[in-house]
Amino acid sequence: xxxxxxxxxxxxxxxxxxxxxxxxxxxxxxxxxxxxxxxxxxxxxxxxxxxxxxxxxxxxxxxxxxxxxxxxxxxxxxxxxxxxxxxxxxxxxxxxxxxxxxxxxxxxxxxxxxxxxxxxxxxxxxxxxxxxxxxxxxxxxxxxxxxxxxxxxxxxxxxxxxxxxxxxxxxxxxxxxxxxxxxxxxxxxxxxxxxxxxxxxxxxxxxxxxxxxxxxxxxxxxxxxxxxxxxxxxxxxxxxxxxxxxxxxxxxxxxxxxxxxxxxxxxxxxxxxxxxxxxxxxxxxxxxxxxxxxxxxxxxxxxxxxxxxxxxxxxxxxxxxxxxxxxxxxxxxxxxxxxxxxxxxxxxxxxxxxxxxxxxxxxxxxxxxxxxxxxxxxxxxxxxxxxxxxxxxxxxxxxxxxxxxxxxxxxxxxxxxxxxxxxxxxxxxxxxxxxxxxxxxxxxxxxxxxxxxxxxxxxxxxxxxxxxxxxx
Amino acid sequence: xxxxxxxxxxxxxxxxxxxxxxxxxxxxxxxxxxxxxxxxxxxxxxxxxxxxxxxxxxxxxxxxxxxxxxxxxxxxxxxxxxxxxxxxxxxxxxxxxxxxxxxxxxxxxxxxxxxxxxxxxxxxxxxxxxxxxxxxxxxxxxxxxxxxxxxxxxxxxxxxxxxxxxxxxxxxxxxxxxxxxxxxxxxxxxxxxxxxxxxxxxxxxxxxxxxxxxxxxxxxxxxxxxxxxxxxxxxxxxxxxxxxxxxxxxxxxxxxxxxxxxxxxxxxxxxxxxxxxxxxxxxxxxxxxxxxxxxxxxxxxxxxxxxxxxxxxxxxxxxxxxxxxxxxxxxxxxxxxxxxxxxxxxxxxxxxxxxxxxxxxxxxxxxxxxxxxxxxxxxxxxxxxxxxxxxxxxxxxxxxxxxxxxxxxxxxxxxxxxxxxxxxxxxxxxxxxxxxxxxxxxxxxxxxxxxxxxxxxxxxxxxxxxxxxxxxxxxxxxxxxxxxxxxxxxxxxxxxxxxxxxxxxxxx
Numbered sequence: 001x002x003x004x005x006x007x008x009x010x011x012x013x014x015x016x017x018x019x020x021x022x023x024x025x026x027x028x029x030x031x032x033x034x035x036x037x038x039x040x041x042x043x044x045x046x047x048x049x050x051x052x053x054x055x056x057x058x059x060x061x062x063x064x065x066x067x068x069x070x071x072x073x074x075x076x077x078x079x080x081x082x083x084x085x086x087x088x089x090x091x092x093x094x095x096x097x098x099x100x101x102x103x104x105x106x107x108x109x110x111x112x113x114x115x116x117x118x119x120x121x122x123x124x125x126x127x128x129x130x131x132x133x134x135x136x137x138x139x140x141x142x143x144x145x146x147x148x149x150x151x152x153x154x155x156x157x158x159x160x161x162x163x164x165x166x167x168x169x170x171x172x173x174x175x176x177x178x179x180x181x182x183x184x185x186x187x188x189x190x191x192x193x194x195x196x197x198x199x200x201x202x203x204x205x206x207x208x209x210x211x212x213x214x215x216x217x218x219x220x221x222x223x224x225x226x227x228x229x230x231x232x233x234x235x236x237x238x239x240x241x242x243x244x245x246x247x248x249x250x251x252x253x254x255x256x257x258x259x260x261x262x263x264x265x266x267x268x269x270x271x272x273x274x275x276x277x278x279x280x281x282x283x284x285x286x287x288x289x290x291x292x293x294x295x296x297x298x299x300x301x302x303x304x305x306x307x308x309x310x311x312x313x314x315x316x317x318x319x320x321x322x323x324x325x326x327x328x329x330x331x332x333x334x335x336x337x338x339x340x341x342x343x344x345x346x347x348x349x350x351x352x353x354x355x356x357x358x359x360x361x362x363x364x365x366x367x368x369x370x371x372x373x374x375x376x377x378x379x380x381x382x383x384x385x386x387x388x389x390x391x392x393x394x395x396x397x398x399x400x401x402x403x404x405x406x407x408x409x410x411x412x413x414x415x416x417x418x419x420x421x422x423x424x425x426x427x428x429x430x431x432x433x434x435x436x437x438x439x440x441x442x443x444x445x446x447x448x449x450x451x452x453x454x455x456x457x458x459x460x461x462x463x464x465x466x467x468x469x470x471x472x
Numbered sequence: 473x474x475x476x477x478x479x480x481x482x483x484x485x486x487x488x489x490x491x492x493x494x495x496x497x498x499x500x501x502x503x504x505x506x507x508x509x510x511x512x513x514x515x516x517x518x519x520x521x522x523x524x525x526x527x528x529x530x531x532x533x534x535x536x537x538x539x540x541x542x543x544x545x546x547x548x549x550x551x552x553x554x555x556x557x558x559x560x561x562x563x564x565x566x567x568x569x570x571x572x573x574x575x576x577x578x579x580x581x582x583x584x585x586x587x588x589x590x591x592x593x594x595x596x597x598x599x600x601x602x603x604x605x606x607x608x609x610x611x612x613x614x615x616x617x618x619x620x621x622x623x624x625x626x627x628x629x630x631x632x633x634x635x636x637x638x639x640x641x642x643x644x645x646x647x648x649x650x651x652x653x654x655x656x657x658x659x660x661x662x663x664x665x666x667x668x669x670x671x672x673x674x675x676x677x678x679x680x681x682x683x684x685x686x687x688x689x690x691x692x693x694x695x696x697x698x699x700x701x702x703x704x705x706x707x708x709x710x711x712x713x714x715x716x717x718x719x720x721x722x723x724x725x726x727x728x729x730x731x732x733x734x735x736x737x738x739x740x741x742x743x744x745x746x747x748x749x750x751x752x753x754x755x756x757x758x759x760x761x762x763x764x765x766x767x768x769x770x771x772x773x774x775x776x777x778x779x780x781x782x783x784x785x786x787x788x789x790x791x792x793x794x795x796x797x798x799x800x801x802x803x804x805x806x807x808x809x810x811x812x813x814x815x816x817x818x819x820x821x822x823x824x825x826x827x828x829x830x831x832x833x834x835x836x837x838x839x840x841x842x843x844x845x846x847x848x849x850x851x852x853x854x855x856x857x858x859x860x861x862x863x864x865x866x867x868x869x870x871x872x873x874x875x876x877x878x879x880x881x882x883x884x885x886x887x888x889x890x891x892x893x894x895x896x897x898x899x900x901x902x903x904x905x906x907x908x909x910x911x912x913x914x915x916x917x918x919x920x921x922x923x924x925x926x927x928x929x930x931x932x933x934x935x936x937x938x939x940x941x942x943x944x945x946x947x948x949x950x951x952x953x954x955x956x957x958x959x960x961x962x963x964x965x966x967x968x969x970x971x972x973x974x975x976x977x978x979x980x
Contacts, residue, residue, distance in 0.1 A: 370616060375612060375615075376610075381609070385544070385605070389660055392656055392657050392660045393660045400656065401650060401653040401695065404652045404653045405649035406649075408648065409646065412642060415638065419623060422620060457540065461543055464543055
């Protein structure tokens with residue numbers, strides 16, 4: 001057994017446990033900020049080390065766990081997302097009444113779950129990854145016990161995610177029963193077309209759809225996003241979603257083609273529904289986290305078009321988009337975290353006059369939102385170009401037209417935020433306070449969003465190479 | 473390696489933005505000087521480029537190429553031909569005039585000039601791009617700065633500026649959503665995966681060779697038309713335009729009517745006609761009919777407007793109708809006229825908006841009924857109004873006459889009915905322009921306007937510059953027409969070839 005295949009997951013898990021031990025050795029009243037820095041630095045070291053994992057393309061334990069370039073690309077997206085979220089959450093965590101260090105530990109365990117998911121090449125690994133990630137999020141979502149909204153969100157998430165897991169497990173059991181196998185490659189070999197397979201596949205797919213919050217499995221997202229602490233919402237929006245996609249793409253490319261059913265059609269429906277519901281329901285929202293929740297549902301719809309195409313170009317587009325979505329998300333939620341801390345409100349009107357009090361944060365917010373809307377020269381435009389040209393190439397012009405038009409509709413609700421920041425008068429005269437690490441994170445995310453839009457070549461090439469390894 | 477003149481034209485405003493970003497908010501005068509300086513450099517370089525463009529040789533000149541996104545076949549590739557060279561010059565002239573028409577801006581000066589220069593840079597990039605992805609990038613970039621410029625510095629009259637700005641954004645962006653799908657469809661169909669390219673020259677060759685089946689060309693052009701024609705404010709997609717003009721600050725109206733609408737027409741020509749010619753031909757009769765509707769319908773509305781900005785806003789819809797008709801003829805003479813009118817109308821409408829801006833800034837009204845006898849108080853501005861008005865109604869000796877005459881000559885050959893009806897637009901134009909000029913400028917001196925200042929030194933720049941182009945090219949049209957013709961003439965084989973292509977309802 002070659003444990004070096006698992007080294008990235010092992011190091012993140014060890015780092016998480018290390019944080020726990022250090023926390024125990026500290027006095028209760030000591031600040032826990034250094035633990036956050038340690039977590040970020042440790043993850044950064046692992047992130048840079050992960051570049052050496054490209055080109056290995058090995059599997060572990062009879063193919064249960066696959067470390068291909070595809071998986072490494074996603075692991076890097078989770079790592080960079082977690083680093084940035086930790087950096088902008090330091091101030092938020094400092095204000096928590098208790099268990100501050102455990103916040104970072106749980107976040108890291110969630111990341112381990114995501115990393116496992118991106119490598120899942122077997123139904124068991126898939127389930128373990130999903131549950132590890134989801135259990136960590138149950139606690140993180142309800143982290144602020146004194147806040148009833150947070151607790152309510154946690155209960156909702158617990159009940160609905162458990163139901164989704166049960167549905168998914170049922171689907172897995174049907175597929176296992178039909179093929180007698182757990183590994184993706186073996187399932188694909190042992191499958192024969194049957195109605196039970198259709199049910200099993202659809203149930204499995206609905207489990208994924210829950211994770212990526214695609215309608216009609218999206219109901220949890222707005223409530224949970226609104227109630228959870230801002231950093232957790234950010235991690236849910238990008239990490240949980242990207243991990244769901246990572247696992248889903250592998251099932252779609254390695255298992256489903258053998259079944260002979262047109263799964264792309266189902267993906268097409270999910271994608272169209274996500275775009276429509278996300279973009280249209282986002283318009284009347286007044287709470288910025290709810291607005292971003294619906295916007296993330298719409299983003300899931302755009303990303304799903306890559307699965308509709310089902311080609312290497314489509315998967316490349318999804319990977320590119322998910323990576324740049326991490327930066328757009330960090331930029332937007334970072335500013336929301338700052339505003340929420342300074343003004344104690346998370347409504348769009350609470351951002352009023354931000355352009356005059358904190359011009360850098362206002363520009364970063366604008367850039368992040370417009371990148372999500374796909375306005376050039378920001379990264380989102382390039383992401384949409386890759387996704388939609390792939391899906392047009394596969395012969396689905398209609399969904400590309402829908403995607404382009406709805407992403408332009410989305411500019412309406414994004415610009416309402418911009419209007420509030422640039423046009424409205426500030427609600428008070430207090431100088432705007434935001435932590436240095438938060439400002440740095442948001443600035444970094446903004447620069448990355450612009451850079452990957454203006455010069456997308458390297459990331460696009462990496463995604464292209466990595467996307468090919470999932471087709472085997 | 474010669475001087476990268478097109479990159480310098482493109483980056484002059486962007487360098488201006490970088491410098492202004494470093495200046496403090498309070499250094500108002502300095503910010504204006506930097507913005508003006510950047511645009512003077514841009515204008516000087518663009519003139520140099522236009523003068524040095526060798527129309528005897530024709531084709532794409534001043535080519536620059538750098539690798540950008542090899543995976544997708546896109547490169548940072550610039551170049552101008554006989555169609556885009558005059559438009560690049562137009563961009564620099566209107567941009568420069570816009571800066572000097574904004575001289576009275578005193579609210580949040582720094583942000584204003586940053587956004588304005590970004591707007592101009594976006595237009596510049598779209599005109600000089602020789603790579604389709606680069607073109608789309610710049611094409612889409614312009615809307616957001618425009619929105620912020622309208623909602624912060626705009627004016628609320630008949631509708632609020634927030635409403636006007638959002639309406640403009642939604643119309644333009646949704647149009648461009650369809651357009652992007654159409655363009656990417658062309659990109660995907662033109663080459664098999666792995667060999668795809670965004671090079672406009674290559675895509676034009678492929679599009680004209682008939683590799684793309686007729687049916688797909690028709691769908692692709694239809695999607696593109698929804699985007700480009702919305703930006704070109706072709707009836708019935710024009711509805712964003714008058715409110716947008718009225719809400720916007722002066723310089724933004726100038727850029728909006730003078731440059732952005734031309735960008736839409738340029739897209740119809742450059743991407744539509746050259747890359748999906750059969751699809752273009754199919755929809756051409758419809759465009760000609762819609763263009764004619766724009767001319768007449770908007771001209772009738774102009775007759776009833778009392779707000780001067782609404783009047784010129786609708787009049788620009790009407791004039792864009794001529795350009796759309798000219799393009800829809802798919803005929804050498806008609807296309808020559810269309811490009812010439814893009815230039816002529818860009819200059820003329822910018823001059824009109826600049827003068828209205830001056831009146832509005834000083835008198836705080838632009839209602840034709842309130843104003844009167846202004847030639848007594850502001851003789852210089854009155855000259856500007858007269859030149860713009862005369863150009864608008866196509867007075868011989870001014871550039872607009874040459875352009876419109878050429879369009880009608882071309883249209884008679886292809887769509888005689890449309891030509892006759894569209895010419896009636898000239899009579900309506902004369903009516904509303906002369907009525908407005910008479911009511912605003914002439915008549916008895918009104919004492920309530922005695923305190924109004926005339927144009928002062930910096931504000932004279934737009935008047936002198938724009939009038940010089942209108943009169944200069946009007947007197948010596950061959951200076952402009954030779955260059956334009958060098959871009960249109962080589963299309964003759966293509967235009968002959970698509971003459972027999974299928975059209976909607978068998979043509980008009």
